[in-house]
Amino acid sequence: MSRFSRRTFVCSSLALFCVGLGASAQAAEPIKIGLITALSGQSALAGEAITRGMIIAIDEINAQGGLLGGRKLELVRRDDEANPAKGVVAARELIYKEKVAAIFGGLDTPVSLAIVPLVNQAKMPFIGPWAAGTPITKNGAKSNYVFRVSAVDEIVDVGMVDYAQKTFNSAKFGLIMVNNPWGESNQKGLVAALDAKGIKPVGSEKFEGSDVDVVPQLTRLRAAGADTLLMVGNVGPSAQVVKSLDRMGWKVPVVSHWGPAGGRFTELAGPNAKDVHFVQTYSFFGKQSPVGEKVVAALKAKYPNIKGPEDITPAVGVANAYDAMQLTALAIQQAGSTDGEAIRDGFYKIGHYDGLIKQYRQPFSPDVHDALTAQDYVWAQFIDNRILPVGQAN
Secondary structure: OOHHHHHHHHHHHHHHHHHHHHHHHHHHOOEEEEEEEOOOOOOHHHHHHHHHHHHHHHHHHHHOOOEOOOEOEEEEEEEOOOOHHHHHHHHHHHHHOOOOOEEEEOOOHHHHHHHHHHHHHHOOOEEEOOOOOHHHHOOOOOOOOEEEOOOOHHHHHHHHHHHHHHHHOOOOEEEEEEOOHHHHHHHHHHHHHHHOOOOOOOEEEEEOOOOOOOHHHHHHHHHOOOOEEEEEOOHHHHHHHHHHHHHHOOOOOEEEOOHHHHOOHHHHHOHHHHHEEEEEOOOOOOOOOHHHHHHHHHHHHHOOOOOOHHHOOOHHHHHHHHHHHHHHHHHHHHHOOOOHHHHHHHHHOOOEEEOOOOEEEOOOEOOEOEOOOHHHOEEEEEEOOEEEEOOOOO
């Protein structure tokens, strides 16, 4: 072999080796998944539940070899402190600095609504495992990158009215809800749900998230003849409603959206927290499906403080996030890349997935970005600081 040929051979071999290294490095590069949620404050427990659901799914996917030829998933979290402005800052950082493939949005509807225009403009898939505001997914964008595995206000509102009539024989409804976009979403939904039954609310009151006394609003609702309260609010303000009812000595059924499940509700609301019935999408109590048994076992192995279903709380955070992460992984596989537009289209190509909450069959389409329906809800209450399905005391 001539010196030239030998040099050419060595250089060619080195080039191929470098190309191989590059391909290997690219294959090993993790796929980052962002999470923006409340990791501090009154709703931190729910933010941690979402985190745990995602991590259990990510661990499972990584143990099976990852995605796109062996790339492992990596979770990157940011605390929005339930503040829309901080949520937007976090979203920008995850999109443009961390280069995530998708972002999960956490708890609060106002935060999610602030992020929606940014992710749609950036063509960044945004997956909601908690916030239920109807306009989050039905946002009017021509190119919509927002998907959800969670409750949806307009569906929950119908369920709240039906449940109250069936359980408490309710006829005169008083609305009491937080004064923010989530409250506005449910105000519209509850009025529409009642109107469909030929009913008008006897009164409608609002409270601020920082209110420590709601007696004036509740006094007006009692004077109007309300026999049931339909409540929408997160942990802190919902607890203040219960404490205000206690001060008034007014015993009235309270049917709530799932805000009370997001944190230290029993601690803040006191003994009558148990009287609030609220919606959930999943319960780890009772007989579990094979997927449920697998998730519970993984949670116990990963988190020493989890001894049983009573420690998996709030259950909806874990369950919604677990299924949402698995569905997002399927969308990435369908996309064959981490390109945002391809992942969005990948969600539409998901055929079926036997999940924790249910068996999903074509859960998403260009016209349907919510994977859960009214048939996927259960009703719960706090018993001895545990979230249990209504009627199940142990």
